[in-house]
Amino acid sequence: MSRNEPWLQTNWDWRAAGNFIGGGSGTGLAILAALASIQGTVYWPMGLIGAVLVGIGLFCVWLEIGRPWRALHVFFHPQTSWMTREAFVSALLLPVTLLAVVAAGPFLAMPTLAMGAIWAAAVLAAIYLFCQARILHASKGIPAWRHPSLMPVIIVTGLAEGAGFLLISAAFFGGGPAWMQVLLVVLLLGRWLAWRKYLADLTQTGAPNKALAVLHEATPLINIGGHIVPTVLVVLSLFTGDFGPWLAVLAGLTAIAGGWQLKFVVIARAAFNQGFALPLTPVRGTGQAGPGDKPGWNN
Amino acid sequence: MTRYVMVADLRRCVGCQTCAAACKHANATPPGVQWRQVLDMETGTYPQVQRTFVPVGCMHCADPPCESVCPSTATKIRPDGIVSIDYDLCIGCGYCAVACPYQARHIVHKRDLAYDKQAMANEEQRFDEGRMSVAMKCNFCQDRIDHAAETGQTPGVDPEVTPACVNSCIADALHFGDKDDPDSNVNKLLAENQTFRMHEELGTDPGFYYIWDKNE
Numbered sequence: 341m342s343r344n345e346p347w348l349q350t351n352w353d354w355r356a357a358g359n360f361i362g363g364g365s366g367t368g369l370a371i372l373a374a375l376a377s378i379q380g381t382v383y384w385p386m387g388l389i390g391a392v393l394v395g396i397g398l399f400c401v402w403l404e405i406g407r408p409w410r411a412l413h414v415f416f417h418p419q420t421s422w423m424t425r426e427a428f429v430s431a432l433l434l435p436v437t438l439l440a441v442v443a444a445g446p447f448l449a450m451p452t453l454a455m456g457a458i459w460a461a462a463v464l465a466a467i468y469l470f471c472q473a474r475i476l477h478a479s480k481g482i483p484a485w486r487h488p489s490l491m492p493v494i495i496v497t498g499l500a501e502g503a504g505f506l507l508i509s510a511a512f513f514g515g516g517p518a519w520m521q522v523l524l525v526v527l528l529l530g531r532w533l534a535w536r537k538y539l540a541d542l543t544q545t546g547a548p549n550k551a552l553a554v555l556h557e558a559t560p561l562i563n564i565g566g567h568i569v570p571t572v573l574v575v576l577s578l579f580t581g582d583f584g585p586w587l588a589v590l591a592g593l594t595a596i597a598g599g600w601q602l603k604f605v606v607i608a609r610a611a612f613n614q615g616f617a618l619p620l621t622p623v624r625g626t627g628q629a630g631p632g633d634k635p636g637w638n639n
Numbered sequence: 640m641t642r643y644v645m646v647a648d649l650r651r652c653v654g655c656q657t658c659a660a661a662c663k664h665a666n667a668t669p670p671g672v673q674w675r676q677v678l679d680m681e682t683g684t685y686p687q688v689q690r691t692f693v694p695v696g697c698m699h700c701a702d703p704p705c706e707s708v709c710p711s712t713a714t715k716i717r718p719d720g721i722v723s724i725d726y727d728l729c730i731g732c733g734y735c736a737v738a739c740p741y742q743a744r745h746i747v748h749k750r751d752l753a754y755d756k757q758a759m760a761n762e763e764q765r766f767d768e769g770r771m772s773v774a775m776k777c778n779f780c781q782d783r784i785d786h787a788a789e790t791g792q793t794p795g796v797d798p799e800v801t802p803a804c805v806n807s808c809i810a811d812a813l814h815f816g817d818k819d820d821p822d823s824n825v826n827k828l829l830a831e832n833q834t835f836r837m838h839e840e841l842g843t844d845p846g847f848y849y850i851w852d853k854n855e
Contacts, residue, residue, distance in 0.1 A: 344678055344679075344680055349736065349737055351733030352733055352737055356733075401732070404733070405731050405732045406730065406732070406733075406771075406772025407729065407730045407731045408730075410729075410730045411730060413710070413712075414732070415710075416711050417710050417711065420706075420708070421707065421708050423732065423734055424710040475708075475734075478707070478738060479704075479737040479738050480704040480841055480843070481736070481737050481738050481741075481742070611737070614740040614741070614742070614838060614841075615742075616680070616693065616741075616742075616837065617838065618680055618682060618691060618693065619835050621649075621851070622649035622650045622850070622851040622852065623851060623853075624650055630682055630683050630687065631682060631683060632682065633680060633681075633682040635680070
């Protein structure tokens, strides 16, 4: 039997989701680490954690590809492939972040170089995050990925996860600017709005029913666990004295978990392909063309 | 210029799957992988129901999303319009598979046999390690097309240089040829009939036409 309706693709699974999770969180943290350093202190531990997260994401991709020992071929097509562009940026991002770490660390102690490097890393991280959003947009075979409204979701999710990591890092390593909590709430609001718009736009333009069902089913948990709970925790952390930092850590953790869940759902569970369609049916004999069909789609 | 395309006459296709079997025979695809398949689509509501058989596979698009996303340049558009894969360059990342809106690409990571444990003689002889863990798909039997340049034969007319699925079609529903040649078989079919292409709205400019009626 042939399959006519969209079905869940299996070429990209949790390992691909791992790349978007690690890459998004890592780049978000790298960008916010640079912003946090505006006050003069270079937050190199945060930059280091960001680089490690990006590296974990890339390792997930390496686990996924069929011919891992040919991995360097990924650099062959920068003209049009966002995956190649992502690879090039990662090749720069990781060493530049490490330079910031080494320059800011106790051995070299070159704050100017460290500041320059952490800002360079932030710019590269922003490009990397943009590449990730474009990778999904270019996946024309997956309606839930190619929709342009997903791009802001991927970008703001990465930043929100970065803000979550920033709060946690600040609690463990000390420091961190006072506006971290406010920034997290703003980014969570942004993620909620972007997610809401993505769902509405996708439903309106048309998508496989099963993809929409997966996304709508996951939304309550994403909203409650990933948006409402961390926002409440942030607000509480501002008014609870000694417990404040720990509530902020919890807020960061839940914000990160919400983002990771969102990306896992989109990439591993809502990745139903295009399926097949007939605009109309053929005319046989002296009859007339019948209506077409797009099985498994909402419109 | 040359652009090889395929034309399927939906009025003629009877869904016998001979093209699918011929493709499997010609290209030795593993179990579960069909470079050419025929969909069985039911449309309408009772009592106005129609059943249509729709051959599908790689559409050899002029603007193929699989080619632009491929990070290794393994996927290329040949000058004759055929979208091909260099198995030695492909890293098996699967990006082309998620970029293709026709579900035409397959990646097989584990050698599968038709009968569980023991490979049949043909499976043993035709197993190609180079196609493991890389993307593969219909290539319009490109070896045959390339052979035409040596023999002077015409793809789509001479069976030796025509894709296996077209040769095997019992209903004369599948046709192959050069769309840019004004005298080609496919050009005449396209001129005489009304056609559509699948998922045309996605802007891939597919090279697979479906005839649904004669011209008015």
